[in-house]
Amino acid sequence: MKLLLLLAGLLPLLAPAQSRLDYQVHYSPQLAAEGLRVQVQARTTRPADSTYFHFANEVWGEKDLLRCLTGLTGAEPGYRFRVVPDSSRIVVYHPRGRDVRFSYRVKQDAAQYTKAQFSRPYVADTYFHVLGESLFAVPEALTKTAVEDPEMRATVRWVGFPPDFRLHNTFAAGATEQTFRGKLWTEFYRSLYVGGDYRLQQFSLQNRTVYLAQRGQWTEYTDARVLEAVRQALTAQRAFWQDAGPASYTVFLSPTVTTADTSWHGQSMKGSSLHQGFVLQSTNNPYNNWDLLRYILNHEMLHQWIGGQIGAAHEELNYWFTEGFTDYYAFKNRLRSGDLTMEQWVQSFNEDVLQRLYRNAERNQPNYLIKDNYWKSSSFGKLPYRRGAVFALWLDHQILRRSGYTRSLDDMMRELLHLCRQPGQKYTDELFLTLAQRYLREDISYEYQKYMLDGADLPLRPEDLVEGLTVDNSGKVPVLKLNGPAAPLRERYLNENPAARPMARQ
Incomplete structure (x- = not known):
């Protein structure tokens, strides 16, 4: 008993100290001019007369975000501030103590x-739309x-x-007071806060609440149509992963630039994965593309698992x-x-993956240059999507054929999800190759090195594909083609028999 009491007394000293954080976000009728005023109260681990706070100067390729932060003011005399953009840092000089306000x-x-x-950050009189990392400063000690x-x-x-200024975020709907307990980077900061005319x-869905928060009057997109597309995609994906999902999940849809005329031809749309949801932002004009919206819905939802629960070790x-594998499954889960339809899947994969990959002047660049140029060039930025999707297609069909259509890449992906849910386990290429070898009974390290890392074109051959699908390599771009009735091909390709026992657990 004395030993237990001694250990209990030591636990507070052994456990990592945490800052206590309280925020108040204030409304103003002139939000566009004044901005969202955020009051911070932090209790640090030890007395000091200056404290570093983290406020991101770059998020998801957006730079110089500290330009969006103004009006630094202390809660009492004796406060001074210094902003260091290169370090994403606010230096707060304050009266000596543990409380910083x-x-x-x-x-x-x-x-x-x-x-x-x-x-x-989007902040107007009638609405706001701000990522968590661009709204809340945290003590730098927490980030280090x-x-x-x-x-x-x-x-x-x-x-x-x-009351009519609707508040919603990835953690709660309509809450005026919230208590967050969780992880800093993947939860608190990978969040979105909106308010106003949403x-x-x-x-x-499976006793889980799914929200659709959208604003703007969209050309081509009615609220009911978007809601049904969200329901259809999420139902299929949760069934595929055999995962009911979080208790609350939100899809955000917001316009960037809205025009009623044809002054700009085309549509600029981007989706970003969030904790317990994702955000989709798009220009809004007569060129809105409903098929593009459905594709991005499926792609971004998949990041809850691929890139989310299957977290990558090397970004x-x-x-x-x-x-790349998210893109592949965006197409496969739409099917x-x-x-x-099967015919539409073939057409979409040809047009959106194969043709765009082979028309990309950078398509044979090595993987390390993709890392260096991903945020700098749209050509490099889209390269891993399409290169990875072609590799996923090849691998999926290899597993299907070699297993006699009893297993597919689907089984391997669910196996990978199970492994990456274990404490401390992340996705690595080594783990991926180990699983692939078990499902194929063959080491594909050579193919991975040549086609994914070195950037050589992966040759698709008719004998690589499932029965009923072929490929025409007579031109500069390989073209997938149906080689028989669509219905049996769909059944064979989706392999919707009861899930096979995972290879790695046999």
Whole structure:
């Protein structure tokens, strides 16, 4: 008993100290001019007269975000501030002690953003749309711990917002006070906060609540049509992964630039995965493309698993998998859900993957250059999507054929999900290759090195594909073609028999 009491007394000293964080976000009728005022109260681990706070200067390729932060003000005399953009740092000089209290304002740094600026704070009189990492400063000590994704606790209060100014975020609907307990980088910061003239719809799926939060009057997209597309895609994906999902999940749909005429031909749309949801932003004009919206819905939802629960150890170096295999399953799950017919799946894969890959001047660049140029060039940015999708197609069909259509890449992906849910386990190429060898009874390290890392074109051959599908290699771009009736090909390709026992657990 004495030993237990001694250990209990030591635990607070052995456990990593955590800052206590309280935020108040204040409304103003002139939000565009004044911004969202955020009050911060932090209790640090030891007395000091200066404290570093983290406020991201770059998020998801958007740079110079500290331009959106203004009005730094201490809660009492004796406060001074220094902003260090290169370090994403706010230095707060304050009266010596453990309590630090100050405020700042988050606002747009331009009256109107361009169609390519997706991840900056949007703050107007009638609405706001701000990522968690661009709204909440946290003590830098929390971001510099030895733990890769530290646990934290914070209270957020929304002050003075009118009843008709709808509040919603990835953690709660309509809450004016929230207590967050979870991980800093993958949960608290990978979140989105919106308010104002958003329309909120919801449905229940496997006793889990799914929200659709959208604003703007869309050309081609009615609220009911978008909601049904969300339901169809998410139903198929959760069934595929055999996962009911989180208790709450939100799809956000927001316009960037809206025009009623044809002054700009085309559509600029981007989706980004969030904790417990994703955000889709798009230009809104007569060129809105319903098929593009459905594709991105399916792609971004998949990131809950690929790149989410199957977390990559090496970020951009693994994008051929986390983006490429996500892209492949965006097409395959659209076929599975009935969103695409077999004929449409073939046409879409030819046009959106194979043709765009082979027309990309950078298509044979090595993987390490993709890492270096991913955020700098759209050609490099899309390369891992299409290169990885072709590799996934090849691997899927190899497993199907060699197993006599009793297993597919689907089984391997669910196996990978199971493994990556284990504490401390992340996706690595070594783990991937080990699983692939078990499912194929063959080592594909050579193919992985040559086609994914070195960037050589992966040759698709008719004998590589399942019965009923072939490929025409007579031109510069390989073309998939049906080689028989569509219905049996669909059944064979989707392999919808009861799931086979995982190879790695035999």
